[in-house]
Amino acid sequence: MQIQFKQLDEAFLAQPYLPIASRIKLLKQIKTRLIENEQALVAATSKDFGYRTSFDTVLGYLLPTVKTISDIIKRLPKWSRNEKRAVGISLWPSNAHIQYQPKGVVGVIAPWNYPIQLSLVPVISALAAGNRVMLKVSEFTPHTNQVIKSIMTDELAQHCVVVEGDAQVAANFCDIPFAHLLFTGSTSVGRKVMQAASKHLTPVTLELGGKSPVVILDDVNIKMAAKTLLFGKLNNAGQICVAPDYVFVPKKLEHQLVLQLCELYKKVYKQGVEGKNLTSIISDAQYQRLKSYLHDAEQKGAQLFSPLDDDQHDDLKHRMGLHLITQVNDDMQVMKDEIFGPLLPIMTYETEQQVIDYINHRSQPLALYIFGHNKEQIKRVSQSIRSGTLAINDLLMQVTADQLPFGGIGESGMGNYHGIEGFKTFSHARNTLVSGKFNPRTHLLLKQNKWLIKILKWMYLRP
Secondary structure, eight states, X not given: OHHHHHHHHHHHHHSSSOOHHHHHHHHHHHHHHHXXXXXXXXXXXXXXXXXXXXXXXXXXXXXXXXXXXXXHHHHHHHHTSOXXXXXXXXXXXXXXXXXXXXXXXEEEEOOSSSTTHHHHHHHHHXXXXXXXXXXXXXXXXXXXXXXXXXXXXXXXXXXXXXXXXXXXHHHHHHTSOOSEEEEEXXXXXXXXXHHHHGGGTOOEEEEOOOOXXXXXXXXXXXXHHHHHHHXXXXXXXXXXXXXXXXXXXXXXXXXXXXXXXXHHHHHHSTTGGGSTTSXXXXXXXXXXXXXXXXXXXHHTTOEEEOSSSSOOEETTTTEEOOEEEESOOTTSGGGTSOOOSSEEXXXXXXXXXXXXXXXXXXXXXXXXXXEOOOHHXXXXXXXXXXXXXXXXXXSXXXXXXXXXXXXXXXXXXXXXXSHHHHHHHTEEEEEEEEOOSOOHHHHHHHTTOHHHHHHHHHHXXXX
């Protein structure tokens, strides 16, 4: 890896400012190859997960990635222009601007749950900013990795190198003196990544996770909320960093919510774990972890609801249906860990402040979801709770908005990317001051002119 890094670094130094037209050409090549490899990507991700619906792959992986490329191609010429800034009378007649300068070789560490989008969107943003990239893909998605490697060939291989390997390879990857390092994964591993990067003072962007809450207000359309919850929780079998982790619902609406979720599930997923519209849990370890949450919750007094009468588990294929969990408490493991699966704890509340206090006394989530129509109440709740992202009467879709930044806060991450924020994350905003041939300021400063000091004091040091 060190050799690959050195080659990319030397290539960058030989051309430290890649023309915008050349960057757009690279992005167009990636877009074309992604579209050409649609079926290969669908097949590869399904092999990696044991089974993954083509709907989840196209909707969740391919479409957002291609859409992002198209948006960046359209906007990159404007983003890359010098950004004028005022200098004030004290620096007249000079002018100032910000120049967005490529940083160098950027490292990207991708997770297994969204191996296309969460690999390529950071890469695309870094390439758009004029950098070279080393991409460390997950060892849990070997088939998808091969398709990604086949995409990054020929000219693209001179700008992006794909690295495979286990946790030790990832640890060594973090020891490389990148110009910037982006990591997507768990909070515990994120801490290690940041610690390793600090050896070289490498700036990091951490896209982590946490327990993203859903707050249902009194005036909600309960049927619409249930539909949205079902989609958000079962897309990719809940293996999404911004998936709804638990729900707060007014006590009087709890029964209606459970009933609506069960009825909708029976209609949409009537074949249960035997159906072709449920994605598998990626590994036996993850599958057993989720089953242990159910056992632990039940042992500690929770009530479990499975919408269908069958067992809702397929141990061989690692498939699991929706499980609603009520009467939960904080001693249960399902309320301590990020779930990352089709389990949905439901909590009740009496007052708005009760919800705010509960969420704020825990780690800040990557996403906050609010369902309701009272604008004042939505405003109060959203302003009282810190989160990386916010969606109102929707789930997951805030991540697909090309012009919105995506990132966490506190233990759910630091920094952001997507849209112009992604371009800026992987660029150095260089302070640039330009003075011309006529510059009386230098002469006056050199002479330590007394009347100049008086004028400046009068201008800036008056009470």
